[in-house]
Structure formats: structure tokens, C-alpha cells
Amino acid sequence: MKNGGSIELDGQTFDVDYVPVDDPAEISAVTEAYLKKYHDQYQIDMMISDKCADATVELKLE
Template sequence: MASWSEKELVAFKEAQTLQNRPYNDDKSFAEDNPVWEVTVDKQVFIRGAKGIENTKWYQAGIKNGGQVEVAGKTFEVEYQPVKNAELIKQVTAAYNKKYQGQYPIDLMVSEPVAKATVAVVKK
């Protein structure tokens, strides 16, 4: 796995959203939609707003990988579920800081959604 460069991390930090494109089994896109993203410790994180079981892109991405786009650049990625409770808390704090006062921040920092946190790992 490749690491995100400092320039790429800055692009993620400055962007309101990234374009999320997880693959289906046939390598078509399961979805192509903007999602909120945050960075913590030189990693990029996104969350499934409907939780683990009901977020289609979460299921497809974990299984098949996909692409994300930010600041006009597209990256092949893997989606790695985050199970570490402390890291999930740090990601929640980053969401609260970046998206404070925006709708639907209350949903995105709720416990069911926090459990659907994934690290977006550059291939």
C-alpha cells in the first residue's frame, strides 16, 4: 500500500467532500457520490451514514475496493474497516471539528455511523 503524500493530505483536508466510487463484483461502480471525509494521523477516513449493514457502498467497498476523487485527482483505494475504539473517537472529533454546525453532523458522529468508519487506503 502506498502512503498519502503531504500534498494529497492537504487536498483531503481542504475539500468538503470526496467523490466515492466503490466497485461492485463486476468492477462497475456500486455508487458514485460525494461523502464527507476527514484526516487523522496521515490517514483518510469516511463513514457509512446508514451504518455497516445498510450502507451499500460500505459493503461493496470493503469487499472490492474502489476509487475516490478529490481536487480533480482519482485514486485507486481499499476500504479498511476501523475497529480501534480510540481511533474511532479521533475520527469523530475530526468530523465534529471539520463539519461543525453542518447538516447532518449529528448523524455522522452517532454511534451506529461511527461503527461504519473506514480508512481509505491508497493502492
């Protein structure tokens, strides 16, 4: 996390920093979005576990 990374979008590469999300409401919103999108898939329990939710990050352009 401390070194950031890069993402590719529409053929362009962007350098990003990973910023931890501490807001419980935002983490809850991400969890709900995962439940909505992946509700019938077996991996959903792991994807929304407390350990994964605690690792929620925001991508910020450098």
C-alpha cells in the same frame, strides 16, 4: 467495501481498498474532527451516531 473503489485527487484517480477501523481511539479522533468541522450544522448528530462511527474506514492504496 469488499470491492474497493477509487478516489480522485488533483486530477489523478487512485484505486483504493476500504479497511474497517477497529481502534476506538482512532474512531473517537474521527468523531472529534467531525464535531470540530461541522459543529453548527444540523446533520452532525447523524454523522457522529454510533452506527456511522462503526462504519469508519481507512483508505489504502492498492
